[in-house]
Amino acid sequence: MDVAPTDWRGQPVAGDSKVLRATHRHGASGQGSTEVSVFTSAVALAPAGEPRALTLTGTTRPRPRLFALSSERPKP
Known part of the structure; x- marks a missing residue:
């Protein structure tokens, strides 16, 4: 899944x-x-999936910076 940061x-x-x-x-x-x-x-991630990696590409400008990451399961 590709995400374009602001x-x-x-x-x-x-x-x-x-x-x-x-x-x-x-x-x-x-x-x-x-x-x-x-x-x-x-x-949103696939409900049955489990994230295994996060890759930040740095080949274009502006390069994305990740300051924090958190995860939570949706509430039923």
């Missing part, structure tokens, strides 16, 4: 929610003026 410089894509907003970011050359955000995404 670009942290933009608005959330369908299904994502903004959880943190910053007025700027710091890079190699110092403080920038671009507002950035952290988003949350929910991904």
Whole structure:
């Protein structure tokens, strides 16, 4: 299953929610003026399946960053 993360410089894509907003970011050359955000995404897995791996591809820009991961079974 492929998941396209929201670009942290933009608005959330369908299904994502903004959880943190910053007025700027710091890079190699110092403080920038671009507002950035952290988003949350929910991904439904096959009910009978069991996740075995998570691969973050880094071949394109922006490269996704994973800050946290949690899992829970749906409530009956």
